[in-house]
Amino acid sequence: MGSELIYRGSETQPSSDSYSPKPVKPWASVTRTIHYLLREQRLLFVFVGIAIATLIFTVFPTSPAPYVAPHSRFTTLIPDSITYFPIETQQKFSSAHRLGFGSANPTSKIPLGLKRKGLRIVVTGGAGFVGSHLVDRLIARGDSVIVVDNFFTGRKQNVMHHFGNPNFELIRHDVVEPLLLEVDQIYHLACPASPVHYKFNPVKTIKTNVVGTLNMLGLAKRVGATFLLTSTSEVYGDPLQHPQKETYWGNVNPIG
Numbered sequence: 186m187g188s189e190l191i192y193r194g195s196e197t198q199p200s201s202d203s204y205s206p207k208p209v210k211p212w213a214s215v216t217r218t219i220h221y222l223l224r225e226q227r228l229l230f231v232f233v234g235i236a237i238a239t240l241i242f243t244v245f246p247t248s249p250a251p252y253v254a255p256h257s258r259f260t261t262l263i264p265d266s267i268t269y270f271p272i273e274t275q276q277k278f279s280s281a282h283r284l285g286f287g288s289a290n291p292t293s294k295i296p297l298g299l300k301r302k303g304l305r306i307v308v309t310g311g312a313g314f315v316g317s318h319l320v321d322r323l324i325a326r327g328d329s330v331i332v333v334d335n336f337f338t339g340r341k342q343n344v345m346h347h348f349g350n351p352n353f354e355l356i357r358h359d360v361v362e363p364l365l366l367e368v369d370q371i372y373h374l375a376c377p378a379s380p381v382h383y384k385f386n387p388v389k390t391i392k393t394n395v396v397g398t399l400n401m402l403g404l405a406k407r408v409g410a411t412f413l414l415t416s417t418s419e420v421y422g423d424p425l426q427h428p429q430k431e432t433y434w435g436n437v438n439p440i441g
C-alpha cells in the first residue's frame with residue numbers, strides 16, 4: 186500500500202512552469218457593479234426611490250413646529266398642529282400674529298428632513314421679569330426648560346401658562362443650596378435685582394451671588410453644560426446719563 190502511494194506520487198506532475206493564473210482585470214469590480222445595477226431595472230428603482238424621498242422632504246420640509254405658550258409675551262405664529270391644547274384653544278390662538286423677535290419657524294435653519302434636537306435648559310430666577318420672558322422664548326423654540334426659583338421676588342404667575350406642558354418644570358429651590366440636574370445649558374439669573382430687594386438682606390444677596398453662582402458653575406462643570414451669567418450695568422461704572430439709552434455704553438464697551 187505504502188509503495189503504491191509512493192509510486193503514484195512519483196507519477197508525472199504538472200510542472201510549475203505550465204501554471205499561468207488568469208490575468209487580473211482592473212475594472213472587473215466596477216463593471217460587475219454596473220452590470221448588476223443595469224440588470225432587472227434596478228437602476229430605475231433607485232431613481233424612483235430618490236424621487237419619492239425628494240417629494241416627501243419637499244412637502245414636509247421641517248420638523249413639527251414646537252409648542253407655543255398661549256399667553257407668551259413674545260408671541261409667535263402658532264401652528265395648527267399644536268398638540269398641547271384642546272381644539273378650541275388651538276383655534277383661538279391659531280390666528281395670532283408674530284410680534285416678538287425670532288422667526289415664525291425657529292427650526293427653519295435645520296436642514297430638510299432633520300428634526301432640531303431640543304435642549305435641556307435650566308433657568309435660575311426663571312419666575313422673575315427677565316427670566317420668565319427668556320423661558321417663554323426657549324419653550325417656543327422647542328427646548329425643555331426647568332425653572333429654579335425661590336420666589337423671593339419672582340411670581341408663579343409669570344410662568345404658570347406653561348403648567349401642563351411636558352417641556353416645562355418648576356422647582357422651588359434656593360441656588361445657595363447645591364442642586365444636581367442633567368442639562369445642556371444653564372442660564373443663571375437668580376438674584377434680587379432692584380436696590381430695595383438686594384439691600385433687604387445684603388449678606389444673603391452676597392451669598393446668592395457668590396455661593397449660588399459657584400453652585401451653578403459646579404453643576405455646569407459636572408454635567409458639561411454651557412453657562413450664561415447675567416450681571417448688572419453697575420459693572421460699567423457710574424453712568425453719565427440717566428436713564429441710560431441702549432446707545433450709552435458707560436465706561437466699557439459691552440460688546441468688546
Ligand SMILES: O=C(O)[C@H]1O[C@H](OP(=O)(O)OP(=O)(O)OC[C@H]2O[C@@H](n3ccc(=O)[nH]c3=O)[C@H](O)[C@@H]2O)[C@H](O)[C@@H](O)[C@@H]1O
Pocket residue numbers: 309310311312313314315316333334335336337338339340358359360374375376377378379393
Ligand atoms: O434689570 C432690569 O432691567 C430688570 O430687573 C428686574 O428683573 P429681573 O432681573 O428679572 O429681576 P427679578 O424679576 O427680581 O427676577 C429675579 C428672580 O430671581 C429669583 N431669585 C432671587 C433671589 C434668590 O436668592 N433666588 C432666586 O431664585 C427671584 O425670585 C426672581 O424670580 C426687575 O424686576 C425689572 O423690572 C427690571 O427691568
